[in-house]
Amino acid sequence: MDPHDVLLSASLAAAAAEADEAESSVIATHAVQRDARNGVVTVDGSVAERQLALRVWLGGREAFGTYAADIAPSAAARQTLDLARALPATRSLPAAPAVRVAPMPPAPAGDIAELLEHLRGLSLPPGDGIDIELKASHVTREVHLRALSGFDGIRYESYAVIAIRVVGRAGGVAAQLLYETCELSLASAIRHVEADVLPEALAQARAAVRAARLDVQPASVVIDARLMARMLGLLAPSLMLESAQLRRSRWGDRLGQRVGVPGLRIADDPVPRNGAGAIPFDDEGIATRRNVLVDDGILREFLSDRQAASREGTQSNGSGWRGPAGEAPATRARFLELDGGNGLAWQAHHPRDCIPGTLWVQQAHGMHMANDITGDFSFAASGVVADGSDTGRPVRGFTVTGNAHEMLQHIEGVSRCSHLIKSSSGFLRSPHARIGGLTIVT
Amino acid sequence: MTPAGEPLPAEAVLAEVISAETATLCRRRQPHWLDGTAFGEVTTRITGRFADGAFIDCSSSIDAGISVRVHTAEGIRYQTRDGLRPGLIPTAFQAESVPLEAIMATLAAIDTAARAYDPSVVQVLIDFEIANRRICIGSLDSPVVQDRRQLVYLIVRVVARLRDRMSAGFYTPGLAGTADALDPAAIGAESAARAVASLEARPAPAGHFPVVVAGGRGIVLLHEACCHPLEGDEVSKGSVYGRQLGTTIASDLVSIVDDGTIGGAVGTSVFDDEGLPTRSTPLVTDGRLTSFLTDRQTARDIGHPRTGNARCQSYRFPPLPRMTNTRLVAGTARADDIIGDTRFGLYAQHVAGGEVVESTGDFVFRVTNGYWIEDGKIGHPITETTVAGNGADVLRHIDAVADDTRVGAARCGKFGQYIPVGVAGPTLRVRSLLVGGSSGSS
Numbered sequence: 001m002d003p004h005d006v007l008l009s010a011s012l013a014a015a016a017a018e019a020d021e022a023e024s025s026v027i028a029t030h031a032v033q034r035d036a037r038n039g040v041v042t043v044d045g046s047v048a049e050r051q052l053a054l055r056v057w058l059g060g061r062e063a064f065g066t067y068a069a070d071i072a073p074s075a076a077a078r079q080t081l082d083l084a085r086a087l088p089a090t091r092s093l094p095a096a097p098a099v100r101v102a103p104m105p106p107a108p109a110g111d112i113a114e115l116l117e118h119l120r121g122l123s124l125p126p127g128d129g130i131d132i133e134l135k136a137s138h139v140t141r142e143v144h145l146r147a148l149s150g151f152d153g154i155r156y157e158s159y160a161v162i163a164i165r166v167v168g169r170a171g172g173v174a175a176q177l178l179y180e181t182c183e184l185s186l187a188s189a190i191r192h193v194e195a196d197v198l199p200e201a202l203a204q205a206r207a208a209v210r211a212a213r214l215d216v217q218p219a220s221v222v223i224d225a226r227l228m229a230r231m232l233g234l235l236a237p238s239l240m241l242e243s244a245q246l247r248r249s250r251w252g253d254r255l256g257q258r259v260g261v262p263g264l265r266i267a268d269d270p271v272p273r274n275g276a277g278a279i280p281f282d283d284e285g286i287a288t289r290r291n292v293l294v295d296d297g298i299l300r301e302f303l304s305d306r307q308a309a310s311r312e313g314t315q316s317n318g319s320g321w322r323g324p325a326g327e328a329p330a331t332r333a334r335f336l337e338l339d340g341g342n343g344l345a346w347q348a349h350h351p352r353d354c355i356p357g358t359l360w361v362q363q364a365h366g367m368h369m370a371n372d373i374t375g376d377f378s379f380a381a382s383g384v385v386a387d388g389s390d391t392g393r394p395v396r397g398f399t400v401t402g403n404a405h406e407m408l409q410h411i412e413g414v415s416r417c418s419h420l421i422k423s424s425s426g427f428l429r430s431p432h433a434r435i436g437g438l439t440i441v442t
Numbered sequence: 443m444t445p446a447g448e449p450l451p452a453e454a455v456l457a458e459v460i461s462a463e464t465a466t467l468c469r470r471r472q473p474h475w476l477d478g479t480a481f482g483e484v485t486t487r488i489t490g491r492f493a494d495g496a497f498i499d500c501s502s503s504i505d506a507g508i509s510v511r512v513h514t515a516e517g518i519r520y521q522t523r524d525g526l527r528p529g530l531i532p533t534a535f536q537a538e539s540v541p542l543e544a545i546m547a548t549l550a551a552i553d554t555a556a557r558a559y560d561p562s563v564v565q566v567l568i569d570f571e572i573a574n575r576r577i578c579i580g581s582l583d584s585p586v587v588q589d590r591r592q593l594v595y596l597i598v599r600v601v602a603r604l605r606d607r608m609s610a611g612f613y614t615p616g617l618a619g620t621a622d623a624l625d626p627a628a629i630g631a632e633s634a635a636r637a638v639a640s641l642e643a644r645p646a647p648a649g650h651f652p653v654v655v656a657g658g659r660g661i662v663l664l665h666e667a668c669c670h671p672l673e674g675d676e677v678s679k680g681s682v683y684g685r686q687l688g689t690t691i692a693s694d695l696v697s698i699v700d701d702g703t704i705g706g707a708v709g710t711s712v713f714d715d716e717g718l719p720t721r722s723t724p725l726v727t728d729g730r731l732t733s734f735l736t737d738r739q740t741a742r743d744i745g746h747p748r749t750g751n752a753r754c755q756s757y758r759f760p761p762l763p764r765m766t767n768t769r770l771v772a773g774t775a776r777a778d779d780i781i782g783d784t785r786f787g788l789y790a791q792h793v794a795g796g797e798v799v800e801s802t803g804d805f806v807f808r809v810t811n812g813y814w815i816e817d818g819k820i821g822h823p824i825t826e827t828t829v830a831g832n833g834a835d836v837l838r839h840i841d842a843v844a845d846d847t848r849v850g851a852a853r854c855g856k857f858g859q860y861i862p863v864g865v866a867g868p869t870l871r872v873r874s875l876l877v878g879g880s881s882g883s884s
Binding site for chain 2: 033035037040041042043044045046047048049050051062063064065066067068069070071079080083086087088090131133135163167169174175176242246247248250325326327328330365366368369371373374376378379380396397399400401439441
């Protein structure tokens with residue numbers, strides 16, 4: 001018998017003795033990590049784990065527990081029920097997942113060993129004082145979810161993240177640049193790094209050692225797609241129904257009102273239109289769908305899980321996800337993307353496409369320290385000033401200050417191309433964006 | 443089981459498993475292995491969110507696993523697996539009870555104290571983590587050792603509202619110990635004070651100014667500006683201080699220690715995560731660079747003594763050289779006198795976090811509660827702002843160190859691993875830093 005099946009059945013059976021409702025999940029994860037620096041593999045590792053999670057409801061009390069998979073299912077149930085008994089009765093029974101989903105086959109992984117060896121080759125330094133460090137991780141996950149109410153589903157997840165650090169040195173000056181890329185497969189990620197990211201990184205590193213302090217106020221400001229994606233992560237809490245109910249969202253009472261410029265769209269889409277990497281149900285068993293949260297600049301919807309939705313008398317829109325450290329499912333974004341459609345389309349994809357005097361912000365430090373309630377941010381940055389040349393004039397030593405919510409009201413244009421990253425806020429995709437109203441301090 | 447049929451204590455179970463793994467490692471040792479460790483842990487954890495007097499959610503976890511790491515001339519190779527041995531976990535750990543009533547009482551007391559501080563306080567949100575880690579490590583060259591680490595870590599966010607203004611206060615109390623050592627009344631009042639003060643905050647001026655940094659959490663300045671580039675892996679990659687051992691890198695008022703032995707500090711442990719005893723390592727003494735921070739691999743790579751600074755987030759991750767508790771040695775000045783001696787500048791009362799570029803020493807940190815100093819007096823509060831600088835410049839420009847040492851707690855992220863770190867020290871002043879405000883540039 002499938003060991004996952006045994007664990008699911010036994011833990012549910014043990015919980016059913018007392019619980020009003022219970023949901024059990026088993027997540028089998030396999031991850032490989034390879035770091036290569038200047039052609040040498042410095043870290044080579046793998047993680048294999050199976051984790052049991054149990055969520056129980058007992059007399060208005062809800063508790064969630066996660067356990068190493070070799071724990072006896074009865075012990076897991078007892079531990080979780082003990083926790084529930086110790087909590088106050090504040091939770092209603094969840095709506096049962098209504099959709100039974102046929103498992104989608106896992107995506108083929110390819111020859112991981114061969115791919116990782118190719119990665120080592122990509123880290124070979126070009127020989128002009130530049131160091132290259134690549135950190136790649138490839139994660140595959142099999143998620144089984146079963147509920148006493150009858151839901152039974154399996155889904156497969158896979159993604160690869162490659163972080164790149166390039167350090168250029170010339171004439172006693174060093175410049176360190178960071179990039180990251182995320183794709184659904186390791187093969188795609190490596191292709192993207194080889195074809196696009198690494199050539200761009202090397203060019204920028206060679207220019208950055210010549211960077212001077214920014215000494216003029218720019219004519220306009222462009223935030224690179226990778227940084228805009230991180231800005232999108234700053235907005236995620238404000239797009240959650242739970243945050244609105246807790247009065248922590250700046251947009252809590254703005255449903256139906258303008259929060260961004262016309263043409264702006266923000267959606268959470270665990271079911272990408274091309275089907276690749278589709279996640280059919282969330283961590284509560286609710287069918288996922290494309291949720292358009294901001295459309296044409298108007299706030300249309302919040303992300304919601306079952307508890308937040310039940311407080312509003314509505315239904316979850318499939319946004320109940322476990323936290324980055326495996327915490328209990330709650331309202332979270334999974335795959336946020338920002339785009340501008342035709343209305344905000346702007347033909348620039350590179351600093352050379354911009355009018356002279358435009359500051360293209362390429363690197364940032366301290367973005368993670370933004371205030372997630374007010375949306376205020378301020379980070380140190382470097383980039384280039386467009387000057388009609390192919391590379392632009394590299395500049396450093398300035399800070400960018402603004403507010404993530406107000407920024408949406410000042411987007412002047414977005415590129416057609418976009419970039420995907422992975423963060424603790426989930427997957428984030430954004431184009432380059434030209435933005436007014438930011439304060440540049442030199 | 444003991445001869446009397448009782449379950450073995452948790453530590454005995456772990457020691458048995460790791461001793462066996464270490465024996466296997468020794469038996470299978472290859473000629474090209476320079477070192478090797480077996481790391482095992484069992485961690486019980488309670489996490490959750492508490493808002494406005496009630497739990498939003500609460501989770502418990504029992505996590506257990508083993509990682510075997512081998513060091514070669516190129517780098518580290520590792521493999522992990524979850525669990526220890528089937529059936530061992532419940533017999534060993536089921537007796538551990540969850541002190542949930544005490545936790546609830548503490549969180550409720552924080553909430554009450556925060557609201558009592560000022561009627562403008564409208565929300566109190568607390569993320570909490572209480573962890574009990576049992577660690578066991580064996581290696582090819584040392585006896586099997588054990589360590590027990592208890593951690594309490596809170597993230598308290600208080601929202602204050604006055605007319606149309608909203609502000610947020612942020613405070614992260616933490617300690618190595620149990621929750622009953624916290625002072626909920628003081629935590630609630632401090633968190634509320636930060637939020638309420640920000641209601642009247644004006645935008646920070648932008649430009650280069652003297653900055654007085656309050657002690658405790660303010661030592662994040664040195665954590666970023668100085669200590670990350672001293673970590674062995676960054677030294678091996680050519681960090682900004684990599685070739686400066688024995689030279690003067692800071693003002694002679696500056697002595698910095700990495701101290702893994704400070705009682706109750708969140709970065710304290712008996713052994714590091716490779717089984718070496720933690721210690722107090724002087725990094726900078728009277729301005730002179732005296733040591734780097736190493737783990738087994740980087741000690742070999744850079745030819746530096748082992749300092750017992752190998753740390754990993756969990757068994758799933760390879761260890762890295764990390765800080766434990768960063769301590770600035772107290773000076774002789776009085777904090778009030780330093781402020782009185784500052785004609786104009788920024789008083790950084792509370793600091794959230796920061797980020798550094800290791801190869802250049804450029805860094806940022808975020809001031810969450812600050813005040814403008816004018817004519818030696820603390821004036822109006824300023825909005826959250828980022829302060830940036832270069833580590834080498836900052837260390838030389840520290841021109842005052844007070845005698846009012848305080849201890850703070852933080853979480854440090856490095857290559858996707860988040861660990862608790864302590865920061866301790868007195869008030870200090872830096873002659874000039876770039877303040878990224880928005881009220882006009884200089």
